[in-house]
Amino acid sequence: MNILNKEQLRATDQHTIQVQGIRSWDLMERAARELLKAITREFPHGEFSILCGPGNNGGDGLALGRMLKEKGINTQVFLLESPKYSEDNLENQKLLEEFEVFNLEKLPELWPDSIIIDALYGFGLRTGLGIEWKALFEKIEGRTCLAIDLPSGLLADELTTSPYVKADIVYTFHCPKKAFFAPEHGIESFEIIDIGLEKVGDGNYQYLADVHLLLNQPSRFAHKGTLGQALLVGGSKGMTGAIDLATKAALRGGCGIVKVYGPGCTPDLPSEALVQRDINLEYIKQTPTIDAKTTAIGIGMGMSHNGQEALLEFLSVLPPIPLVLDADALNILAKHPEKIPTGAILTPHPKELDRIVGTSKSSFERWEKAEKLAKKKGIYLIVKGANTHIFFPDGKILVNSSGNYGMAKGGSGDILTGLLTAILAQGYPIEKALPLGVYLHGLAGDIAAETLGHDAMNAGDILTFLPDAWKLLRRRACTTSKYPRRSTEQRELL
Ligand SMILES: NC(=O)C1=CN([C@@H]2O[C@H](COP(=O)(O)OP(=O)(O)OC[C@H]3O[C@@H](n4cnc5c(N)ncnc54)[C@H](OP(=O)(O)O)[C@@H]3O)[C@@H](O)[C@H]2O)[C@H](O)CC1
Numbered sequence: 001m002n003i004l005n006k007e008q009l010r011a012t013d014q015h016t017i018q019v020q021g022i023r024s025w026d027l028m029e030r031a032a033r034e035l036l037k038a039i040t041r042e043f044p045h046g047e048f049s050i051l052c053g054p055g056n057n058g059g060d061g062l063a064l065g066r067m068l069k070e071k072g073i074n075t076q077v078f079l080l081e082s083p084k085y086s087e088d089n090l091e092n093q094k095l096l097e098e099f100e101v102f103n104l105e106k107l108p109e110l111w112p113d114s115i116i117i118d119a120l121y122g123f124g125l126r127t128g129l130g131i132e133w134k135a136l137f138e139k140i141e142g143r144t145c146l147a148i149d150l151p152s153g154l155l156a157d158e159l160t161t162s163p164y165v166k167a168d169i170v171y172t173f174h175c176p177k178k179a180f181f182a183p184e185h186g187i188e189s190f191e192i193i194d195i196g197l198e199k200v201g202d203g204n205y206q207y208l209a210d211v212h213l214l215l216n217q218p219s220r221f222a223h224k225g226t227l228g229q230a231l232l233v234g235g236s237k238g239m240t241g242a243i244d245l246a247t248k249a250a251l252r253g254g255c256g257i258v259k260v261y262g263p264g265c266t267p268d269l270p271s272e273a274l275v276q277r278d279i280n281l282e283y284i285k286q287t288p289t290i291d292a293k294t295t296a297i298g299i300g301m302g303m304s305h306n307g308q309e310a311l312l313e314f315l316s317v318l319p320p321i322p323l324v325l326d327a328d329a330l331n332i333l334a335k336h337p338e339k340i341p342t343g344a345i346l347t348p349h350p351k352e353l354d355r356i357v358g359t360s361k362s363s364f365e366r367w368e369k370a371e372k373l374a375k376k377k378g379i380y381l382i383v384k385g386a387n388t389h390i391f392f393p394d395g396k397i398l399v400n401s402s403g404n405y406g407m408a409k410g411g412s413g414d415i416l417t418g419l420l421t422a423i424l425a426q427g428y429p430i431e432k433a434l435p436l437g438v439y440l441h442g443l444a445g446d447i448a449a450e451t452l453g454h455d456a457m458n459a460g461d462i463l464t465f466l467p468d469a470w471k472l473l474r475r476r477a478c479t480t481s482k483y484p485r486r487s488t489e490q491r492e493l494l
């Protein structure tokens, strides 16, 4: 799903109007109908106070107000006094029998228990709102508030430090807006409302959807030799848990063989993994041998800085196979950025990224720097967090749509590294392997949160639910495939 900026949204709007032979008013009507469905589904017993602005966002609010009233739902509608209203806004004013006009000196008299619907401004704001808006926004703060398209005052594509509405849910049209992914803005929940806009090509900036379409279907005749060999390198004295988690994740990642290279103190790992230990007890000192069958390598989980020389030596002799670099490998490379191999996949969290590119004042600045680094070095960057971002060397950016805050626990990242390495080892092209691995990891976390709760779940639970995540994705692929390849036995099990 393309993530569009406001200019692209306007263009999509116009294109849809032209191609579908409709008026912009029809689109607004469609938007309001879909909002009505979503809001009454979520709040079947609510009464509503709608605040409408002068543009089309306000027009959406007016149309929604009319539809709520037609359904017999208690609704009050307030319209901001303005010298200029948009055409569709005016048309909707005429269709609504009753509404009150307000201004920032004479604030609306809201019912005490109603749900606020914020339809003041959408993506049409030119600049942030002034402090004169604070009194109104404070008046609705603490009440249940639903924003239409964007919380009013929030700029769609940039950092907003001026006042904006704090909404509980944002019902956003067509696609999420860039501003929703910046932790600074605190957008806790958004729902995408499909209003049937026409797609205008594939953009460079996308929200992950339909990930099951990326799945390969291994042959019925596959064997461990054809499913790929992953090699994981990491661990040091006192930090052996990370390689353990990465190994277990790789073993649930679908590849034929998982090999591990660690220091002498590497603990016992699951017996399915082939473990090789360095002659040095505490950290990796030697360069692991890579046999020709190795198809992807993951490095860094729990490595200590003592392993610096071995890492740099290792990187200089690596064959051209997919390489995932995480954790300490990233910290070591932050001091030697010239040694970052072209084509490598780096999986930093924001702090690790900052060590490579310098600190940033905002998420927007950090995203820009990540984009530049990926292009300049010809590498792939997976910047972990809520809505993990994947930056490609050609400028493409993918934003993950799965995952939750329950996953924000130590060890989560090690699992991602193991999983990605295993997926890459199977021969998935990097362009598919990265979104697939990142999405599956988040999906397993979502199932863990659903089953165990966000608070109690830990990183190991992501592993526990990885099989369910794979099955869910395979099932989605089966239902969309014309000829699902399943035996009678498999079909019975589904
Ligand atoms: N394609 C879609 O997704 C659809 C979206 N719809 C809805 O339309 C809005 C966008 O509508 P638009 O009219 O373009 O913009 P807004 O309603 O957000 O705001 C426009 C008004 O705001 C005034 N404005 C601009 N900047 C400021 C400011 N800094 N302070 C105060 N007022 C400001 C602006 O005035 P101008 O002088 O610039 O004209 C307008 O009065 C979108 O978000 C959706 O909700 C459609 O309904 C369906 C299709």
Ligand SMILES: [K+]
Pocket (backbone or CB within 6 Å): 057, 118, 119, 120, 121, 122, 147, 148, 149, 150, 151, 152
């Ligand atoms: K709004």
